[in-house]
Amino acid sequence: NAGVTQTPKFQVLKTGQSMTLQCAQDMNHNSMYWYRQDPGMGLRLIYYSASEGTTDKGEVPNGYNVSRLNKREFSLRLESAAPSQTSVYFCASSEGGQGVLAGELFFGEGSRLTVL
Amino acid sequence: AQTVTQSQPEMSVQEAETVTLSCTYDTSESNYYLFWYKQPPSRQMILVIRQEAYKQQNATENRFSVNFQKAAKSFSLKISDSQLGDTAMYFCAWELTFGTGTRLTIIP
Numbered sequence: 001n002a003g004v005t006q007t008p009k010f011q012v013l014k015t016g017q018s019m020t021l022q023c024a025q026d027m028n029h030n031s032m033y034w035y036r037q038d039p040g041m042g043l044r045l046i047y048y049s050a051s052e053g054t055t056d057k058g059e060v061p062n063g064y065n066v067s068r069l070n071k072r073e074f075s076l077r078l079e080s081a082a083p084s085q086t087s088v089y090f091c092a093s094s095e096g097g098q099g100v101l102a103g104e105l106f107f108g109e110g111s112r113l114t115v116l
Numbered sequence: 117a118q119t120v121t122q123s124q125p126e127m128s129v130q131e132a133e134t135v136t137l138s139c140t141y142d143t144s145e146s147n148y149y150l151f152w153y154k155q156p157p158s159r160q161m162i163l164v165i166r167q168e169a170y171k172q173q174n175a176t177e178n179r180f181s182v183n184f185q186k187a188a189k190s191f192s193l194k195i196s197d198s199q200l201g202d203t204a205m206y207f208c209a210w211e212l213t214f215g216t217g218t219r220l221t222i223i224p
Contacts, residue, residue: 042215088159110160
């Protein structure tokens with residue numbers, strides 16, 4: 001099984017450009033998440049989707065939008081990229097259930113985004 | 117807001133020694149999950165161990181064990197007989213909230 005797959009792995013953008021990070025999981029998980037990782041700040045939750053058809057803001061949602069396309073796929077869009085969005089982005093999934101989180105997070109390999 | 121604090125940004129130990137990584141958290145909830153994740157240089161995040169708050173027994177996974185003190189809101193990770201492959205960033209997490217991580221280096 002592939003688990004959680006993110007694309008692209010690396011991307012360089014110019015300020016103001018837009019792009020979409022794609023994420024797909026093949027574990028039939030209900031919940032999916034997008035995090036960003038910055039040095040000295042750990043992982044911060046951007047958006048999450050507790051179940052198909054729902055999305056909610058996390059700790060740092062400004063400048064991002066998400067789409068839960070179906071149960072498998074959860075995309076993250078930067079409409080107008082800014083240098084402050086230079087980061088490593090991780091998609092994750094979990095079984096979910098009655099609460100937002102029921103069990104461990106399974107992570108993708110990460111996507112390194114640089115905004116010039 | 118829920119917070120998770122890892123007060124040791126970096127640690128290093130000799131191979132085969134035991135090391136303990138500290139983590140404290142803040143929550144008003146009574147039932148929740150706590151996790152330790154490992155991130156090696158490959159960047160892939162991997163679950164090391166998890167603890168359910170309603171279970172008093174400390175979780176153990178081979179060389180990894182936790183010291184869970186619910187009243188003190190403390191959740192430390194002990195790595196016994198450390199190996200070179202344990203070199204990584206370690207993140208403590210309360211539900212979906214992560215600490216800032218501890219960079220652990222195992223010295224040959």
